């Protein structure tokens with residue numbers, strides 16, 4: 172396990188992932204009944220942007236660094252407000268020193284009646300997560316393989332919730348495990364909202380993945396992609412995508428505003444752009 176998220180925390184890919192997660196949680200909060208957030212590949216929860224590792228890549232400067240403390244257009248400001256709430260929960264209103272990973276984005280937004288299960292396999296990262304989250308009775312922290320976690324945690328007893336699946340895609344066979352994990356997860360919890368994050372280097376691998384997930388017979392499958400470069404150079408992260416199964420009503424309309432804004436604001440080349448596509452079903 173070589174992947175360490177601290178090198179990438181707060182980059183453009185984290186921005187679109189965490190903005191979407193925060194919006195889904197806000198939609199779930201429209202009903203008083205409790206929900207559960209399940210984070211199968213959680214990372215360490217909180218990232219020091221002044222650390223040597225974060226400074227080495229400086230990726231956050233081209234991500235959250237281009238949004239925090241900057242003017243945002245009306246209409247976008249409101250949609251990014253929950254995401255900013257979670258960032259504020261680890262920094263206050265001042266200087267951006269710390270970036271919340273998905274566990275803290277979720278915990279910063281959930282209510283007393285909601286619960287969060289986070290899972291991280293790397294022993295050191297798991298220990299860091301425990302230090303940050305222990306003592307919160309709404310949170311359960313696991314240290315098992317994310318694909319096993321996915322199977323064993325579904326369905327949640329609340330029968331409402333969102334599952335974030337955010338693997339590092341560093342080992343061979345991850346796509347097969349992803350497709351079979353999703354298939355099994357959907358059999359156990361067909362009505363959940365699933366957010367599956369993926370990196371975009373070249374397009375062929377991504378198209379194969381999208382086709383294989385679409386073939387699972389999902390009724391509603393939305394695909395949101397943000398490109399900061401033209402895809403092609405396989406050595407570089409050119410974009411990132413989210414497959415969203417059972418997106419809440421309004422999410423496509425809201426992402427339809429946010430994605431073009433982020434493509435412009437977070438562009439790293441003239442080829443930056445975004446796509447929002449229904450791979451199955453539609454918002455109606």
Ligand SMILES: C[S@@+](CC[C@H](N)C(=O)[O-])C[C@H]1O[C@@H](n2cnc3c(N)ncnc32)[C@H](O)[C@@H]1O
Nearest residue numbers: 176212213214272273291292293316317337339
């Ligand atoms: C992309 S990072 C997670 C970032 C986090 N979800 C966020 O948005 O802040 C992927 C994480 O998965 C962990 N990981 C790698 N293989 C795993 C596995 N088989 N099961 C669970 N976690 C794993 C890595 O240690 C890493 O922390």
